[in-house]
Amino acid sequence: MPMNITIRQIQSFLHVAELGSFTRAAEKMHTMQPALSQQVRDLEAELGIRLFDRTTRRVELTEGGAEFRNIAAKIIEDLEAAARNAHDLAERKRGRVTVAAPPLLAAAIVPRAIADFHRKYPGLQVKLIDARTDQIVEHVRSGQVDCGIGTFHAGESEISSTLLARDSLMVFCTTGHALAGKPTVGWRDLDGLPLITLTRDSGIRLLVEVGFEAAQIRLVPAYEVGQITTALAMVEAGLGVAVLPTYAWSGARGMTISAVALLPRITRDIVMITRTGRSIAPAVSAFARYLGKYTTVSAATAEGAKPSSARKRTR
Structure with a gap:
């Protein structure tokens, strides 16, 4: 009783x-x-x-x-x-946030957000897990992580999303390439150029195919790779150009690479996902603001990419 x-x-x-x-x-x-x-x-x-x-x-x-x-x-x-x-x-004085992110975001954006976050909230801990997009969704759905960031298919069951930033596809090429000096590049300008793409299980690759189809040109990849960082390294080596999202510029720091806006624009949402029906802890809400800040900064930097320091380098 x-x-x-x-x-x-x-x-x-x-x-x-x-x-x-x-x-x-x-x-x-x-x-x-x-x-x-x-x-x-x-x-x-x-x-x-x-x-x-x-x-x-x-x-x-x-x-x-x-x-x-x-x-x-x-x-x-x-x-x-x-x-x-x-x-x-x-009061955000203590607690822990576990966040999952794809490799490039995990390497180029999240660490800076964590460092800034720690300066404001030294009692809060952040654990970072780098994983594939499909793994991130499952980690969030199962409760293994508090939140995930990246680009995800709309309508995932048991998943809620919060917009952090919006990015666009851009052309990445060597600083000495003919496209590098242009203010913008059209999709048809890519016709016949050796193209480095991600594999077809990537959402980015599917958007690139949409752009080529809309421009009525054939997409015949010279190279297909699984990671953005690999694509960037191949671009720097002069093996071709790549169409990648703006945040890829974060992975190109120190490389002899230029990024040029691609028109018509094809945009994607970078979001933070959480499990539907689960209240968002104050620490997670606080950290989301820092993720948004650095994701937006990364996108804005790429949109105005003028790698003068890279141009000064010799190959």
Whole structure:
């Protein structure tokens, strides 16, 4: 049979046990003695034992009362600790965020967001997992991670998304390439150029195919690779050009590569995903702002990519 014991009853009992007096316990709790005495009687009734032996001069714990005091003190201690922890979490003073991201975002954007986040919230920890897009969705859905970032198919079951930034496809080429000096490039300008693409299981590759189809030109990849970083390295080696999202520019730092806007634009949303129906912890909400900040900065940097430092390098 469930018991109906309140925190107030336990606190009243503990104060009487500590002070050995109902009167002094009532004063400490800023309540009337009859009310406090009733709290203790109600507690005794729920427990089915007598907690105190009362005389005209003193109040002493019974054997059962002494045993219950140890348990009750631990209950109150744990409750107070839980309340402090909850307050700290709400105030973003402590806690942990586990985030999953695809390799390039995990390498180029998330670390800077974590570093900035730690400066503001030193008590909060961030754990980063780099994974494929399909793995990220499953990690979020199963609760293994608090959130994931990247580009995902719309309508994933049990998944909610928050927009962080919007990026566009761009042409990446060597700084000495004929396209590098152009303010923008049209899709038809890519016709006949050796093209480095991602494999067909990539959402980026599917968008590139859409662009080629709309421009009514054939897409015949010179090379197909699985990672953006590999595509960038092949571009720098002069093996061809690549059509990649703006955030790929984060992986091209220090490389002799230019990025040029591609028209008509094909855009994608970079989002943070969480599990539907699960409340977003304050720490996760706080970290999302930093993810958005650095994802947006990365996209803006690529849109205005003028790698002057790279042009000064010799090959």
